[in-house]
Amino acid sequence: MNTATLLDVHAVHKGFPKPDGSETVVLDGVELTLREGEIVGLLGRSGSGKSTLLRLIAGLSRPGAGEVTYMGRPVDGPPEGVAMVFQSFALFPWLTVLENVEIGLEALGVPRDERRQRSIEAIDLIGLDGFESAYPRELSGGMRQRVGFARALVVHPNILLMDEPFSALDVLTAETLRTDFLDLWSEGQLPIKGVILVTHNIEEAVLMCDRILIFGSNPGRILREIKVDLPQPRARLDPDFREMVESIYVEMTARRVQDHAARAERFPGTGIGSVLPRISTNLLSGLMEAVDAAPYNGEADLPVIAPALHLEIDDLFPVAETLQMFRFAELVGGDLRLSPEGRRFAKADTDERKTLFAKHLLTYVPLAAHIRRVLDERPSHRGPWTRFADELEDHMSPEDAARTLRAVISWSRYAEVFAYDDEAQTFSLENP
Numbered sequence: 001m002n003t004a005t006l007l008d009v010h011a012v013h014k015g016f017p018k019p020d021g022s023e024t025v026v027l028d029g030v031e032l033t034l035r036e037g038e039i040v041g042l043l044g045r046s047g048s049g050k051s052t053l054l055r056l057i058a059g060l061s062r063p064g065a066g067e068v069t070y071m072g073r074p075v076d077g078p079p080e081g082v083a084m085v086f087q088s089f090a091l092f093p094w095l096t097v098l099e100n101v102e103i104g105l106e107a108l109g110v111p112r113d114e115r116r117q118r119s120i121e122a123i124d125l126i127g128l129d130g131f132e133s134a135y136p137r138e139l140s141g142g143m144r145q146r147v148g149f150a151r152a153l154v155v156h157p158n159i160l161l162m163d164e165p166f167s168a169l170d171v172l173t174a175e176t177l178r179t180d181f182l183d184l185w186s187e188g189q190l191p192i193k194g195v196i197l198v199t200h201n202i203e204e205a206v207l208m209c210d211r212i213l214i215f216g217s218n219p220g221r222i223l224r225e226i227k228v229d230l231p232q233p234r235a236r237l238d239p240d241f242r243e244m245v246e247s248i249y250v251e252m253t254a255r256r257v258q259d260h261a262a263r264a265e266r267f268p269g270t271g272i273g274s275v276l277p278r279i280s281t282n283l284l285s286g287l288m289e290a291v292d293a294a295p296y297n298g299e300a301d302l303p304v305i306a307p308a309l310h311l312e313i314d315d316l317f318p319v320a321e322t323l324q325m326f327r328f329a330e331l332v333g334g335d336l337r338l339s340p341e342g343r344r345f346a347k348a349d350t351d352e353r354k355t356l357f358a359k360h361l362l363t364y365v366p367l368a369a370h371i372r373r374v375l376d377e378r379p380s381h382r383g384p385w386t387r388f389a390d391e392l393e394d395h396m397s398p399e400d401a402a403r404t405l406r407a408v409i410s411w412s413r414y415a416e417v418f419a420y421d422d423e424a425q426t427f428s429l430e431n432p
C-alpha cells in the first residue's frame with residue numbers, strides 16, 4: 001500500500017432495515033481514497049448518503065459489506081486521529097469557548113495543563129483569540145462554527161471530516177471562514193494531513209478541493225472523480241474556475257436526466273409503475289413563467305435561474321424533470337428549454353392552463369390516464385384509494401405508492417381530470 005494513503009474505503013455497502021424486513025440500500029460499492037496533503041470533496045444531492053459515508057469513516061457506524069481502512073488498519077470503532085466538523089456545532093451553552101474546546105481532549109485522557117495549552121493554541125489558530133472565556137450565546141454564528149473547528153483541530157487529527165460546515169452560515173461569513181481555513185491549510189499551520197469535505201455547493205467544492213467525487217443517489221455511489229488542478233488561492237471569477245463549475249453543473253444535470261429516464265423505464269409494459277415526484281402545480285407553473293419571461297425567453301441555465309426562484313439547485317432539478325415528463329420542457333445539458341406548449345402555458349389564462357395541463361397529464365402520465373379510464377368504465381364512476389394503491393404496490397414500496405398517488409391526485413385536482421375525497425378515501429369523477 002502507498003505509505004501516503006490515509007484512508008481507504010473499499011466496496012462499501014450500507015443499508016438500513018425496513019419495517020417489512022427488507023433493506024433500504026443507502027450506499028453501494030463505494031470506493032474512496034484519501035492521501036496525505038489532499039482535500040477531497042464529496043458532492044451530491046440531499047439524501048444521497050454523504051453523511052452516512054462520513055459516519056462509517058468516523059467509525060460511528062459499520063458497513064454492511066466492504067471495508068474502511070484508516071492508516072492501514074480496519075476501522076471498527078471511532079479511530080483516534082479522525083475528527084469531524086458538522087453543519088451546526090452543538091456547543092454546550094453553559095461552558096465557555098475554552099471549556100467547549102477542551103472537552104474534546106478530556107475524552108482522550110490528556111492531562112489538564114496540556115489540555116489548556118493545546119486548546120488555547122487551537123482557539124488562536126482559528127481566529128478566536130480573546131474569546132476564550134465567552135459563552136456561545138455571546139458569539140455570532142460564524143464564531144460559533146470557529147469553536148466547532150477548534151474543537152475538532154485540538155485533538156490534532158490526521159483526518160478532518162467536514163459535513164457541510166459552511167452551509168448554515170450567511171454568505172459572507174461562510175466565505176471568510178473558507179478563506180481562513182484554506183490559508184491555514186496552505187501555510188501548513190493546521191495539525192491535519194487530509195480533509196474530506198461534504199458539500200452540495202459546487203463552487204465551494206471547486207474553491208477548496210484537490211479532487212471532487214460526484215456522488216450519485218439511490219443508492220449512493222461515486223459516479224466520477226474530477227481533479228481540480230487550478231492553483232491556490234483560487235478566484236471565483238477566473239475563467240478556468242467558471243468553466244469547471246459550469247461543466248460540473250452540466251454533468252450533474254445530465255446524470256439526473258439519465259437517472260430519470262432509467263426510472264421511467266424500470267417497469268416497461270405496465271406504464272403505471274413509475275414513482276412520481278410530488279411537485280406542486282404552483283412550482284411547475286412558476287418555473288415555466290420564469291423561463292418564458294425575459295431575459296430567458298424560453299431557455300434558461302438551471303444554476304442561473306435557481307437563485308432567481310429562491311430555490312437550491314437540488315430542489316429545482318425535480319421540478320425541471322417533472323416539466324420534462326409533461327413535455328412542457330426539455331433538459332439539454334444544464335439548460336431547461338420550454339417546448340412550444342410550455343411557452344403557451346406560461347402565457348395562458350387560468351382556464352386555458354387547466355385544459356392544457358389536463359391534456360398533457362392524460363397523455364404523458366400513464367397512471368393519471370389509467371385512473372381516469374377505470375373511473376370512466378365503472379357505473380358508479382368511483383373507486384377507493386386501495387384499488388389503486390394495491391396495484392401500485394406490485395411495483396413499488398407502500399410509501400412510494402402513496403407518494404405517487406398523492407402526486408397524481410394534486411395534478412388531477414388542478415386540471416379537473418378526476419376528484420379525490422380525502423375523508424371517504426375515494427376517487428370519483430365528481431366536480432373536484
Ligand SMILES: Nc1ncnc2c1ncn2[C@@H]1O[C@H](COP(=O)(O)OP(=O)(O)OP(=O)(O)O)[C@@H](O)[C@H]1O
Pocket residue numbers: 016024026044045046047048049050051052053200
Ligand atoms: N439510521 C438510519 N435509518 C434509516 N435510514 C437512514 C438512517 N440514516 C440515514 N438514512 C437514510 O439514508 C439516506 C441518506 O442519508 P444521509 O443523511 O447520509 O444523506 P446526505 O447525502 O448526507 O443528505 P443531506 O445532503 O440532506 O445531508 C436517506 O434516505 C436517509 O433517510
Ligand SMILES: [Mg+2]
Pocket residue numbers: 050051052163
Ligand atoms: Mg448529510
